[in-house]
Amino acid sequence: MSAMDVVKVGRQDDVAVVTLNNAPVNALSHAVRSALQAAFHEADRDDAIRAIVLAANGKVFCAGADISEFDQPPRAPLLPDLLAFMDTLAKPVVAAVGGAALGGGCELALACDARIATPSAGFGLPEVKLGLLPGAGGTQRLPRLIGAAAALEMMTGGEPRKAEEALALGIADRIATPQDLLAEAAALARQVAGEGRRRLSARGMDAGALPGFEEKAAVLVNKHEDADEIAAIIASIRNSFGTDFAAACREEQALFQKLRQGARSKALRYAFFAERRSAHVEGVSPKPEKPIETVAVIGGGTMGSGIAMSFANAGFPVTLIETDEEGAARAQERVGATYDISVRRGSLSAEDKTQRMARISFKAGLDHAAGADLVIEAAFEDMGVKRDIFGRLDAVARPDAVLATNTSYLDVEAIAGFTARPQQVLGMHFFSPANVMRLVEVVRTGKTSPEALARTLAAARALGKLPVVVGVCHGFVGNRMLARRSEQVDRMLLEGATPAQIDAVLTRFGFRMGPCAMGDMAGLDISWRMRKATGRRAPVADALCEAGRFGQKTGAGYYAYPQGARQGVEDPEALKLMEAVSAREGVARRILDDQEVLERLVYPMIDEGARILAEGIAARASDIDVIWLHGYNWPRGLGGPMHYAGEVGPDLIAERLDAYAEQTGDASLRPFERLGEMVGKK
Ligand code: 3HC
Numbered sequence: 001m002s003a004m005d006v007v008k009v010g011r012q013d014d015v016a017v018v019t020l021n022n023a024p025v026n027a028l029s030h031a032v033r034s035a036l037q038a039a040f041h042e043a044d045r046d047d048a049i050r051a052i053v054l055a056a057n058g059k060v061f062c063a064g065a066d067i068s069e070f071d072q073p074p075r076a077p078l079l080p081d082l083l084a085f086m087d088t089l090a091k092p093v094v095a096a097v098g099g100a101a102l103g104g105g106c107e108l109a110l111a112c113d114a115r116i117a118t119p120s121a122g123f124g125l126p127e128v129k130l131g132l133l134p135g136a137g138g139t140q141r142l143p144r145l146i147g148a149a150a151a152l153e154m155m156t157g158g159e160p161r162k163a164e165e166a167l168a169l170g171i172a173d174r175i176a177t178p179q180d181l182l183a184e185a186a187a188l189a190r191q192v193a194g195e196g197r198r199r200l201s202a203r204g205m206d207a208g209a210l211p212g213f214e215e216k217a218a219v220l221v222n223k224h225e226d227a228d229e230i231a232a233i234i235a236s237i238r239n240s241f242g243t244d245f246a247a248a249c250r251e252e253q254a255l256f257q258k259l260r261q262g263a264r265s266k267a268l269r270y271a272f273f274a275e276r277r278s279a280h281v282e283g284v285s286p287k288p289e290k291p292i293e294t295v296a297v298i299g300g301g302t303m304g305s306g307i308a309m310s311f312a313n314a315g316f317p318v319t320l321i322e323t324d325e326e327g328a329a330r331a332q333e334r335v336g337a338t339y340d341i342s343v344r345r346g347s348l349s350a351e352d353k354t355q356r357m358a359r360i361s362f363k364a365g366l367d368h369a370a371g372a373d374l375v376i377e378a379a380f381e382d383m384g385v386k387r388d389i390f391g392r393l394d395a396v397a398r399p400d401a402v403l404a405t406n407t408s409y410l411d412v413e414a415i416a417g418f419t420a421r422p423q424q425v426l427g428m429h430f431f432s433p434a435n436v437m438r439l440v441e442v443v444r445t446g447k448t449s450p451e452a453l454a455r456t457l458a459a460a461r462a463l464g465k466l467p468v469v470v471g472v473c474h475g476f477v478g479n480r481m482l483a484r485r486s487e488q489v490d491r492m493l494l495e496g497a498t499p500a501q502i503d504a505v506l507t508r509f510g511f512r513m514g515p516c517a518m519g520d521m522a523g524l525d526i527s528w529r530m531r532k533a534t535g536r537r538a539p540v541a542d543a544l545c546e547a548g549r550f551g552q553k554t555g556a557g558y559y560a561y562p563q564g565a566r567q568g569v570e571d572p573e574a575l576k577l578m579e580a581v582s583a584r585e586g587v588a589r590r591i592l593d594d595q596e597v598l599e600r601l602v603y604p605m606i607d608e609g610a611r612i613l614a615e616g617i618a619a620r621a622s623d624i625d626v627i628w629l630h631g632y633n634w635p636r637g638l639g640g641p642m643h644y645a646g647e648v649g650p651d652l653i654a655e656r657l658d659a660y661a662e663q664t665g666d667a668s669l670r671p672f673e674r675l676g677e678m679v680g681k682k
Contacts (some may be wrong), residue, residue, distance in 0.1 A: 001386075007035035009042070012053070015186040016043035018093075020056040025063035028104050030075045032066075033082050043090045051189035052089075054112055055096040055182060061121065064103025067130065067269055070260055079104050080253055084246075087201050092192040096185035097121045098178055100160060107136040110145065110171075110647055113198040116185045117163040117172040122158025130272060131229050131265030131637065135256030139236035140248050141200040148172050148205075148237050149212035155233045156220055201245045205439040210241070226637075229259055263265060263647065267639030271629055273639065274622035278468045282455065282619070288454035290400070295459075296372035299541070300331025304378035306434030312359040314436065314463045319361045319368050328362040335360060338435070341542060366392050374459060376428055378406040386410060390418035390425070402452045404428040406477060409530075413445045413472045423449040426456060429476055432629045440467045440478045441632035468626050471617040477624055478631045479643070480612065484604040484668075486527075487513050490538040491666060494582050496589035497597055499558035500570050505597045510635025516558035519550035520568055526557075532549040532569070543581045544574065575578055600660055600669070603653050607671050610678035621646075621681045642679055650676040652659035 006022040006029070018039045020026040028036075043049045065079060074099045077085070083117050086093060092113040095101070100122045101109045109123065117123075125142070133139060136478060136567060142151040146169045152159065164171040176184040192198060208642055217234045224230040238330040239248040259265050279286065296310045296319040308320040320335070322328040336357060342348035361368075366389070369375045375397055379385050386405060393403055403425045405415050416425035427443025440460050444453055453469065460467035470477045488501055503514020513521075519541070528545040531538060544550075549558035550564065559568025582589050609624045618624050625640020638644045645653055654671040661669035672678070 004031045007039050010038050011049075012182065012186045014048060014050040014477055015189050016046070016049045016052045017182065017186070018043065018052060018054050020054075020062055021058075025060040026056050026058060026105065027066040028079055028108070029066040029069060033077050033079060034603050037077050037082050037085055040086060040089060040093070044091055049091065051091050051186070051193040052093040053096050053182065053189050054093055054108070055185070056098065059099050060095045060105075061095075061099040061101040062072050062105025062108060062665075063100070064127075067138075067272065070269060071266075071406060071532075072173040074257075074316045078253075079107070080249060082269065082348055083107060083137050084201075084249070086111045087199050089197075092189055094185045094192065096181045096512050097123070097172070097298070098181055100124065102128050102160060103134065103138075104136050107134055107138040107141070108202060110141040114169065114173045114220065115166075116174045116176050116181060116188060117166060118178045118181055119163050119175060120178075121163045121166075121172070122160035123166045123171045123651050124158065125155045125371060126158040126160070128156055128158040128229050128233065129268065131227075131253065131262065131268040132259050133229055133232045133236055135253060135254055135260075137201070137249050137252065139233060139252050140240045140245060141570050142171075143237055143240045144200045144203045144205055148210055148240065149216055151677045152213060152216050152220075152233065152237055154222075155237075156230055158486045161290070169276075182677055204634055205240050206386045213237070213296060220664045228262065228264065232256075232259060246449050263279075264637045267637055267647075268645060270622070270639045270643050271636055272626070274626050274629075274643075275466060275621065278466065278623050278626045279457075279461070281453065281469050284450045284457065284469075285454045286458070288458050289451060290373075290455065292373040292402070292455050292459040292462075294372045294374075295319070296369040296375045297378055298366065298369065298375065298393075299378040300327060300334065301378065302334075303430065303432060303434055304376075305331055305334045305338065306432065306436075307376055307406065307428075307430055308360050308380055309356070309435040310430075310463045310465070312356045315359070316363075316459075316462075316514045317359050319363055319372060321363050321366060323364065325364045328364045332360075332362040335362075351406075353601040367398055369393060370396050370398065371402075372401060374404065374456065376404045376406055381407060381410060383410060383414070386415050387418045390415055394419040394421065397559075400424070402426065402455055404456065406430055409475055411472060411474075412443045413447075416447060422447040424452045426474070427458070427472075428456065429478075434589040437631065438464065438466045439478075439627060440465045441470045441478060441627065441631075442467045443470055443472060445472055466626060466630050468623050469619065470623075470627075473612070473615065477609075477612055477618050478627045480617075481605045481608045481624070481628070482632065484608045485515065485601050486538070487668065488604055490540045491664070492597060492600060493578055494585060495664070496582070497592045498570070498575065501592075501594070502597055502601070504619075505594050506601060510638055512633050517568060520557035520559055520561075523551050524554055525550040539581050539585055540578055543577055547573070547577060549577075574660070596660070599656050602641065604649075604669060606641050606653055606679070607657060607675060609642050609645075610650075610672045610675045613681045614672070614674050623678060645679045650679045 008019040008021045010017045022032050031600045042050045044203035074166050095109040095115045097117040102124045125138050127134050178596035199663050230315040236252045239251050293312045295316050297304050299322045300320050300322045308318045313317045320331050340352040377389050405427050412427040416422035426448045429441035431437035431439050457467050499516035503516050506514040524545050549556040552561050624642050628640050630635035654675050657669050657671040
């Protein structure tokens with residue numbers, strides 16, 4: 001496609017129609033900006049033209065700046081230059097917005113004289129999610145249009161406003177049906193041409209726009225201390241009160257460029273593309289030949305119920321299967337109770353609850369899986385149980401059904417072998433709570449067919465989940481890397497660190513919770529049982545469990561939880577117990593500094609990530625990062641463990657791991673020889 005094709009120019013009598021034509025989302029790349037400028041210039045010079053309509057092809061009006069250009073030096077015309085140029089036109093421009101106008105796309109619409117939207121259109125400034133502020137006059141034009149407080153909310157929240165709401169706020173001037181959009185926009189453009197341009201840049205900032213702004217700003221500053229983009233948004237909106245428009249825009253641009261070059265925005269942009277890249281799986285079509293329409297879930301426990309709810313929430317008919325009638329009734333109660341929590345909180349209406357419940361049939365007996373396109377087994381983590389279920393499913397399920405296991409650790413290859421159709425078997429590792437968490441590790445075996453994978457990925461995406469394809473190994477990607485961190489937690493507690501120190505180091509790093517508090521919340525007995533079954537040891541965690549300290553539920557774990565408290569307090573008893581274990585194991589206790597604690601928590605995980613990539617268990621380093629961002633709450637501003645490794649430098653990481661291996665005698669800390677090569681694997 002030639003550069004000019006990204007913008008098309010047509011006419012409706014005396015109105016020029018300039019149409020964005022840059023699939024898939026009309027991002028404002030350098031070519032688009034140049035072409036828009038040329039098109040506006042031409043129309044302005046043409047005596048036969050009275051006014052201009054800005055429209056767009058495709059579902060999205062405009063997704064804003066082309067984010068992939070942000071890693072390169074900016075190229076003129078910059079978006080703010082283009083919008084400033086629009087202000088110099090003699091003729092008005094009216095935006096005909098038939099889809100989402102986001103970021104620079106919204107700013108482009110704001111630089112027009114008026115905006116007409118279809119009911120499905122939306123306006124939003126999501127730059128904040130990329131660690132940026134709107135950088136094309138948005139912090140100046142929007143406050144002039146809707147007031148500073150409302151503009152602040154839109155820019156710091158980042159969520160778009162639907163057409164009706166945009167109309168009420170004053171962002172959209174009118175709503176039109178998709179059929180009438182262009183004609184109405186042309187009519188309005190002619191009207192404005194008769195009355196005179198309505199440039200927001202020429203409008204003064206009304207003092208009446210101030211109420212509520214400073215109060216809201218103070219709350220936000222408090223809440224987001226570390227987010228420079230929030231402070232920048234506030235500062236830039238404040239500039240709209242006094243300084244002249246052009247000067248305030250220059251200041252906005254300077255703030256934007258500074259944030260763009262910073263590590264935080266770089267990581268957030270990386271995360272944006274990593275999430276989208278994970279959807280592209282080599283050899284697997286994004287559109288399956290036969291999409292999944294009906295689902296059966298086996299096992300009505302916490303996981304199975306959550307999975308069934310995810311499907312019901314997205315409109316799929318689901319059969320939730322238990323072994324007997326009592327089990328089915330219990331599952332029904334569990335699902336109903338979980339929905340009730342949302343109804344009580346006001347996030348779900350009673351009517352929606354009824355509809356969602358009606359999509360789930362609660363049944364006893366595997367025979368009820370017979371009609372399903374996708375059967376997901378969420379029973380006990382026991383190979384005997386899986387063998388029995390998959391053997392029987394093989395006889396019951398439709399010949400073309402996809403059979404998935406929700407195992408977290410077990411060998412999916414072996415499970416596939418319990419059927420005569422291993423090409424249709426795969427793992428769907430949901431994260432708990434399954435109706436909330438977006439991540440699903442989709443585990444493909446050596447035999448899983450591309451169509452079974454395509455159907456599963458499309459179904460997961462239809463639920464609003466983020467499926468990431470991984471290969472078969474113990475713990476797949478996420479839990480396998482987590483195991484390396486857990487080993488070091490135990491090891492460092494043995495050497496003299498405290499649970500409070502370890503947790504504080506990780507929460508300061510950006511995690512919402514540290515591993516010890518997390519273990520106490522989940523229950524330490526779960527992994528204890530698993531270690532016993534597999535003959536592994538974690539001397540400190542084992543000792544806590546042997547002393548009956550299973551975490552919050554027993555009132556004590558790494559911490560104490562007096563009187564059922566949910567927040568643990570440091571417990572001298574636990575520390576005494578750890579000292580005794582150190583003595584028994586012959587490990588001399590010492591003070592570990594926080595840097596060592598952080599590096600020994602994070603670097604072994606990165607090392608494991610590199611091994612996972614070398615084995616082909618994950619296809620790309622960015623897939624690992626998506627798993628950690630969405631399954632384990634890795635701080636988004638740090639991109640993910642592999643992105644972080646690239647920032648720190650793999651050579652330094654290998655050097656530190658070697659040094660810790662030397663110092664502690666723990667050979668598991670020796671770095672993988674291909675660490676550097678794997679960290680940025682694309
Ligand atoms: N720049 C470059 N590529 C973009 C893009 C953008 N702004 N927005 C989307 N894309 C790409 C995606 O990477 C994806 O590429 P792929 O097909 O190769 O994987 C493709 O477009 C389709 O995107 P989605 O899969 O996300 O499509 P959806 O239909 O699910 O969603 C959307 C569409 C809601 C527009 C979503 O893409 C989105 O939220 N985009 C980003 C919006 C945004 O953050 N805009 C602000 C940019 S910063 C800015 O404008 C600065 C300004 O103030 C100066």
